[in-house]
């Protein structure tokens with residue numbers, strides 16, 4: 001594979017870790033560069049911690065997780081449940097990130113994921129990835145970006161997804177889980193109050209996807225089938 005720069009755009013801090021951190025860690029192992037963007041700041045992801053405080057905590061957790069694979073971690077800093085695909089300023093914020101990053105591959109949420117902010121991010125990224133390539137579409141980043149392949153991550157628990165691509169993450173699942181554990185405001189809360197071990201949840205999903213493609217652990221994707229985003233070479237590691 002040629003050297004690529006990968007931009008993974010998720011909604012909340014931790015969404016990328018859940019669905020594609022094994023793949024990002026594998027890109028990194030192979031010498032490629034990665035950046036992680038969380039569009040929303042995750043400020044409502046806790047019952048007891050107030051939104052302003054949680055926003056800062058989750059920003060720090062995301063940066064610590066990204067540091068494990070040398071990924072730049074960026075954010076649009078939009079409040080939870082305030083992400084709207086039809087909001088031009090939000091689309092332009094994503095356009096600016098794509099233009100600044102100039103990715104060769106974009107990874108984002110599946111258009112039919114389980115919650116509205118995730119669905120909105122998927123649509124924002126689809127729209128922004130096109131707009132970012134149009135020279136007369138003016139945003140604060142002057143330089144356009146090329147149109148790139150887009151891969152949609154698995155939905156939460158893989159519901160409703162028939163994958164078109166698998167990535168063997170058997171060698172990087174430990175890194176994926178280590179990145180996930182950096183989001184302790186979420187992981188600890190769920191363990192102690194919801195009795196959900198999210199690491200086990202994510203491991204089970206990766207094992208199931210691995211079973212489907214004959215490896216120990218895998219992450220699954222569906223490619224965005226839209227001209228001219230398709231290319232003859234494989235871009236996933």
Ligand SMILES: [Zn+2]
Nearest residue numbers: 011012015118
């Ligand atoms: Zn999320």
